[in-house]
Amino acid sequence: MTHLVLAPMEGLVDWRVRQLLSTTGGFDLCVTEFIRVSQNLFPAHVFHRYCPELLNGGKTLSGVPVLVQLMGHDPELMGENAAFATTLGAPGIDINFGCPSKTVNKREAGASLLKCPDNLFHIVSAVRRAVPADIPVSAKVRLGFSDKELFLDIARAVEAGGAQHLTVHARTKLEGYKPPAHWEYLARIREAISIGMTGNGEIWDVADYEKCRDISGCDSFMIGRGAIAAPDLANRIKAFEGGAHVPKQSWADVLAMLLAYCDLMDLDGAPEHHQAGRIKQWMALIRKSHAQGATCFDEIKRINAIDDLRAKLCHDMSLPENQQQDVPIAAE
Template sequence: MRLILGPMEGVLDHLMREMLTEINDYDLCVTEFIRVIDQRLPKSVFYRLCPELLQGGKTLSGTPVRVQLLGQDPDWMAENAHLAASLGSPGIDINFGCPAKSVNKSRGGAVLLQEPELMHQIVKAVRDAVDPRVPVSAKVRLGWDDPSHCFEITDAVLQAKADEITIHARTKTDGYKAEAIKWDYIRQVKKASQISIVANGEVWNHADGQQCMETTQADALMVCRGALNLPNLGNVVKYNHAHMAWETVLELLLKYSGYEIKGDKGLYYPNRVKQWFAYLRHEYPQAKALFADVRRHNKAAPIVDVLQSAKEQLFRQAS
């Protein structure tokens, strides 16, 4: 199974990618989106959001990392795609799926699902701007408020000569409601088109991954939120590995703390680790209990102390 670690704005940064690709056999990562408006962005923006460009477009463990762009102007999207490719991105991904109101308000992300013709123009401009050997992909939802629009949307991307399309199996108005998942639409798209299809949405464990692939008949699978709930989800889905033990997760939290505090995003560490805890508590009751202590602090040092104390307590209990 080809498995992709998808993007999550403000959470799955390069430090998280580094750690998750070290412990999972992912075939590809996609970055948080780079917002394109009306200019060719400086190289520093690309290096900041995708420092893997400085090491051959891969994480240290060797997983390729594809730059994702979000914008509504075909020409400027093409300009920035060309730059990203020239800096070494092993592909260009285009975001048509982000449901955030702040993004949609400025004509970015999922709001473009209402304009398939503009989507076509953007994908075509990007495809024409980069070397034919550089893969161009797009991430979409089934539609804005009607899942039957997925056929027109995917056709727009297909006709623009994209190499691959990732389909999140909900509409924008569905948000992330579990009961709204519609994997069968992906299967219908797959039957009706020749483009490579990546399925996305509501994969939390091995059984979900198997069911999603069986239902959709997709060529690959992308996981996002589940990879934060369960840090070794990649290998759980791919190889049916056992769910990571809480003691190991705690070690990862401390390792991540070292990454974040020493890295260029140290100031954001408290918010980042709290965001991660918000996901972990769905899988681990221990995370839910520990989160009550973590959330009281707004500085890195006392949060690390809380984590270290929890680790020491586990060690004492084990001995």
């Protein structure tokens, strides 16, 4: 059975998005945005800020488990923070070796560690030793830093370190998020390791999922930008695997989700500019799957008052159904 994971997109997939998308359905697992481990053992409130689900048994309100993701280069400090996260209720620890951010990579973290697979081995080993045996440890990697020469060494280092699972973003750090994702490498990695593996990269719709599945041979997939662009994508993939066809989420339902997101941001007093920025960021991706998104984004991109932005979304929801009907966008 296909296993779907909501990707930990830094600066976008926060607890609110996890709550909304896990409630929409289809996802079996979520991962937090990375917690940057550099100098200290963090206090509980830091973990709760990134993963308030720890106060709910490590699950979203709809019952989907949430792994705590850590990123850093110091093995022992990573282990200490991982161990503490498990005492707070983390159901698993994920290690970020894939972030392509220039700022992160200048500080010996994220994808920069892929240059030397021994780095991965030592960090994974330290985390594995530090956390209880029944707590799974996983890692997310890319195919390499500037090239793919070490892609198998990278995967084997994670396995040798004691991780139970590996997620592979099928591009190098240098390739960033530029198409295509090299799904054929996923098949080669899957054959070279014995631990579980999740494929990631360029899954925007059900057709992409089917192609990635057939090329990679994976049965677990992580979806990031595709799930933000089409919030019901995981549900439609699961239906497809079950032999059913579920129509794409209506435009009115998408707008309702964005308004629900505003409500959740209000709960913990997010600043007005932060709320507006997050809605625009989400709408910018929605343009890829809903034709109305392009027009809506153009109309809201200069709105900074959250009440005005809410009013715009509510107005669009109130339009007659024939004006909300979605029009497919041609493939890019």
